[in-house]
Amino acid sequence: MPSQVIHSDNATRxxxxxxxxxxxxxxxxxxxxxxLRDIDAMRQSQNLNGDAINNHPVVLAYxxxxxxxxxxxxxxEMAALAAIDHLASGEDVESDVIPL
Numbered sequence: 001m002p003s004q005v006i007h008s009d010n011a012t013r014x015x016x017x018x019x020x021x022x023x024x025x026x027x028x029x030x031x032x033x034x035x036l037r038d039i040d041a042m043r044q045s046q047n048l049n050g051d052a053i054n055n056h057p058v059v060l061a062y063x064x065x066x067x068x069x070x071x072x073x074x075x076x077e078m079a080a081l082a083a084i085d086h087l088a089s090g091e092d093v094e095s096d097v098i099p100l
Contacts, residue, residue, distance in 0.1 A: 011045035
């Protein structure tokens with residue numbers, strides 16, 4: 001399996017700090033917005049893209065938090081994918097809400 005060296009430049013250090021902080025967060029929109037800012041900063045500072053970003057520890061930490069907030073399981077994922085097919089076709093759907 002290939003690996004990558006991740007340099008701890010200013011953008012990456014700041015992104016890692018934010019990724020740590022959001023682990024206690026519950027505001028999905030704010031977490032996603034910060035994740036996008038951090039991805040953009042790391043891409044620019046280290047010229048990363050594609051698999052390098054998708055597998056970056058900072059990105060994986062954010063995705064882990066999103067997974068936790070959404071209570072994502074394989075069954076919920078499959079239901080969501082089926083639901084978006086219906087929504088895209090103009091049909092209403094019912095979706096479970098699992099409280100934090």
